Amino acid sequence: MYKQIKNMACSIIITPLLLVSSLSACSGSSGNTATNTTSSTASVVSIDAMTSVPVVNGSATKGTLYIHNYGNKPVTSLSFGLKDASTSSKLKSALNALGLSLSNSVVDKQGFYLNNPELCTTLAAGASCAINFTTPALTVGDRGNSLVTLNYKQNGKDYTTNQVVNYQYASSSALNGVNFTGSLTVSGVQKTTSHVVGYLLGGGVSGSKYSNVNVTATSPTTTISNGFINGQEVAAGQVIAVEFAVALQNDQKSFVNVVPSWASHSSNKATLDSSSNSGTALTLNLTPAQNTVNLLFGNIPVLTAPTTSAAVINVTNNGNSDSGGGLTVETDNPDLTITNNCSTTNLQANAANSCTISFSVAGYTPGSATVTFKQNSTDVGAQSVIWTNNTPVPAVYIQPNTSTISFGKGQTTPNNSTVFTLTNVGKAPLNSTNYVPINDAGFANWVQDGSTCGSSLAPQGVCTISGHFTGTNNGDGKLYYKANGTYNSVNYSFVSLPLSYQVTSVPSLIITPLNVNMTLLANGIESIVQQFSVNNSGTDAAIINTTTLSTNGGTVTPTITANNCGNSIAVGQNCSISVTYGPAATSLSANESGVANLNISYHGGTPDTQRTATDSFNYNLVGNDSTVIVGTPSATNLSGSGTQVSPFSGNSKLNPMQISITYTNPSVNYPLTNFNLNTNGLPYGMTVDVASTCPSGSAVANIESGAQNSCTLVLNLDRGLLTNAASGGSVVLDFTTPTATWTTPLGFYSSAGNQVYVNYLQPTVTFGLLNNNGNFESTTLSMTAANESMATSLNINVSGVINWLESAPTNLSSNCNLNSSDNSVSCNLLSTASGSISYIMPNYLQTGESANIPLMFSVTNGEYAYLNPSYLFINYIK
Structure with missing residues (x-):
């Protein structure tokens, strides 16, 4: 039989690294950066780990949860x-009263919303889906977290996984350019692919845009999976959840830097910087890691x-081994009260459960503390x-x-590529300030390139210090x-928690292309x-030991x-x-399948390590x-050829x-009886057209033999659905x-599918x-359109x-x-x-009373655009 082979997902662990800082009056203190991870194993559904979501200028910000079924069986419910x-809230009721239905949404007590969970109710084996969330509004410098729980069924059994979503205030004007927030650690078994999300923020003054923005990884095994198309525009204040697929080819530690770049920066279409x-x-x-907490x-x-x-x-516990309890929390300030509900909790693997830790202070004096988490006495x-x-003291x-x-070693990171943001959340300025690295x-070596920080940092003030590194010796600092x-x-004196840097001299060999599927017809010739x-892609030469190809069966x-790789490969060489x-001989009548592994054993670096x-x-x-025979896809009103190098590309101007x-x-011998196409795995926004002659869903048909009989599947890109794409x-x-399935007198057959690449920009x-x-x-609402050239009208x-x-x-605005x-x-x-509107606050409130004033956004009927977000609240306190 001809069987479709899928890679079995093994242990995949993804770690968001916390961005935290420390403060003290008169003397500074610091702590270690946390290393935390998320894991998915075979037949397990996982929510992508992500960097902290930037809450732009404190207004509620839309984000995306990407969900993957890494197993080889479907999941439901x-x-x-x-x-x-x-199920209800004051804000949700206000929106419902205005006609914006959020009947399926869920909200927590912080005001964190899951907007459209109905978009993800089933997942085929190896498939993914996405839903949106909206963070709560935050005051300057504040931050928070919410716990998302996902229940599902597989083979009649109930499973649960969780994901912590962190969010924090971000000033879009404090930092120009297009920038990622945070960093991630991806750990897993070699030969697996995992997915992570990096949040990308457009900085600068309202109304400015960046053109021809590209996101480039230093390794070709890290690719954009969703949320971004290279060459697009990004507006100031725009938040983009960029999902990456990360293939783990090497058996030793390595790193990948994903760098955003742009060609020009403009404001109201007047070019400011063309470099x-x-x-x-x-x-x-x-x-690489297994069996870890x-x-x-x-x-x-x-x-x-x-x-x-x-x-x-x-x-x-997003690892693949239960914790067994033993989590402790320490503080360097006794004024901080900690209630640790995790100390005796056995946190189960794959984030199957969770626990909480709470923090409070009883006194009236402002202050700070460094909190350290330990698992069985080890800092984590x-x-x-x-x-x-309201006491007038600074707090930064x-x-x-x-x-x-x-x-x-010997490499220099780009100018202004590392940034420290300083935020005064206190009620008094920090005066006569000096900033010391x-x-x-x-x-x-650290070189400071620029600073927006002056001699005084006002209450609610934000400023930045930027610079770059040059590696001088191997080691961690x-x-x-x-x-x-x-x-x-x-x-x-206020001190940041450290930015940890690693200087390496190690080789890292990357083999491409990925996801190859070699299909051979047994005709004796081909x-x-x-x-x-x-x-x-590493930082030192790779010395080759052996190159082998292993297979797991077949005639x-x-x-x-x-x-032609020779005995060594220099840095950056191919x-x-x-x-x-x-x-294959024509006498072979049975279909066969297998998995091959192209293995390169090599060594090098300091210290010299086998890899x-x-x-x-x-x-x-x-x-x-x-x-x-699955034909080469053809397209109507789409450019490109559907390959990875030249994907089909569409936009909201085009129809159909x-x-x-x-x-x-x-x-010539057998018809395809009960022929059917499984279209359940199509991405959201792609539908089967009525012009299709191939049966799908519950329908079946026979395709006769002997005359090259065929059917055609026609797929639509639905512009209306895609405006709501998560x-x-x-x-x-x-x-x-x-995948096609059918029967013959010899039994049941299925065909492997081919990858088709499609981009859609609106x-x-x-x-x-x-x-x-x-x-x-009063307050001013600003709006900025990016990629508006993809529309014929936009109101x-x-x-x-x-x-x-x-x-x-x-x-x-005019x-x-x-x-x-x-x-x-x-x-x-x-x-x-770009456009702007000012709103004057009401006088009917009493001092201390508050109002949540809704602003709802929509496009004119027949127009197509993604609104980020689709509503905002003016949170006003009299």
Whole structure:
């Protein structure tokens, strides 16, 4: 029989590295960076680990959860929940009253929403889906966490997995450019592929945009999986959840840096800077690991002194071994009260359960502490805690943009690629301030490139310090920043937790392409040749020991027929290996399948270490009896050829956008009886057209033999559905051609699918508020369209305020018009890509009372754009 071979997912562990800082009056303190992980194993569903979500200027921000079934069996009855969840809330009721249905959404007591869990209810083997969430609004410098729970069924059994989502305040104007937030560690069994999410933030003043933005990994085994299309625009304030597929080829530790870059920066289409620029990178630390306990901690928010309601963080074990209990929490300040509900909890593997730790202070004096988490007496993480009230004292967080960074000996990271953000969450300025870097090791030189920090940091003020490294010697080091200043004749000193850096001299061989599927017809003539490229993406030469190809069965198997890699591969150099499959004799009538491993054993680096790189691929022999030939996909109104190098590309201007795939029966002996295509794994936004002649779903048909009989599957890219795609305005719709099944007198057959690559780009409109979450006379709503050239018209409607505000919106930009009947506003963002509206706060509230004033966004009927977000609340306190 001809069987479809899928890679079995093994242990995959993903670690978000915490971004935390420490503060003290008169003297500084610091702690260790936490290393926490998320794991998925065979037949397990996992929610992608992610960097902390930037809550732009404090307004609620939309993010994305990507969910993967890493097993080889389907899962059903997916049900999402939140810890401390509620089916209703004041904000949800307000939106429902305005006609925005959130009937399926879930909200927790922090105000964290799961927006559209109905988009992900079943998952085929190896498939993925995505849903959106919205963070709560945050005050300057604040942070928080929520626990997402996913229940599902597999083989009639119930399973649960969890994911901690961290979020923190981010000022879009504090840092120009397009930048990633945070870093991740990806650990797992060699030859597996995992997925992680790095949040990308467009910085700068409202209305500015960056064109021809690209996200480039230093290793070709790390690729964009969803959420971003290279070459697109990014607007200031825009948050993008970029999902990456990370293939783990090597058996030793290595790292990948993912660098964002752009060609030009403009404001209202006036070019400001035409030079090439790069932003802060996402560092992925790749670490083979199994049977480990890996704890992930939620962000500790800013506390109020005294604390009336304790702040709670969630903790999960995202590793692949139970913890057995033993988690302790220590603090360097006795004023901080810690209630550890995790000390005796056996945190189960694969985040099957969770526990909580709460923090509070009883006194009225503002202060801070460093909190250290230990598992069986071993440090596993650290965070800082600040508590404030109306007492006039400064309180400053100092936070690096990433917790870890890796680079080679002799290498220099890009200018301004490492950034420390300073935020004063206190009620008094830090005056006469000086900022001092502390490099605790001689393994790298730190060069400060720029700073927006002056001699005084005002309350609620944010500034940044940026710079770069040059590696001088192999080793690990830490960089701190200390801010020393005064207020009211009292000295204060604030210290960041360290940015850990690693300087290496190690080779790292990468084999491409990935996910090869060699299919051979047993006709006695044909053979298939696949060329593999080998690249040294490391920081030292690789010395080759052996190159082998192992297979796991079959009458005919692939073999290595050419190899020009020689005895060594220098840094950045390439070589090639050719693998040939076939020919196969016509006497072979049975279909066969197998998995081959191309293994390169090598060594090098300091210290000299033995390493192995492996690329696995499928090979399939089509016997000379019954098979299906899947034709090369063709497209209507889509550019490209559907390959990885040249994907099909569409946009919201085009209609219809269709992909056609022909399935042909070449057999002269057997019809394809009860023929069916399994289209359940198609990505969201892609539908089967009524013009299709191939049966799918529950339908079956017979395709006769002897005359090259065939049917054609026609797929549509649905522009309406894609405006709601959870991955955002840049949608990656890669899919495997639907598997065909049929029967003959010899039995049941199935065909392997081929990968088809599809991109879809639509305008994204980003909204933000100048003032929010406090007392102010008025606030300004800004909106900026990116990739608006993908639309024929783009009119944004803003409504919802008529029952909350006493005055009509004012100071409308020239491309916006007021509807006086309901105080809604319509803005044409095709003529001018940005717009603004001012809102005057109401007078009917009493001092201390608050109002949540909704702003709802929509596009005119017949127009297509992704709205980020689709609503905002003005959180006003009288």
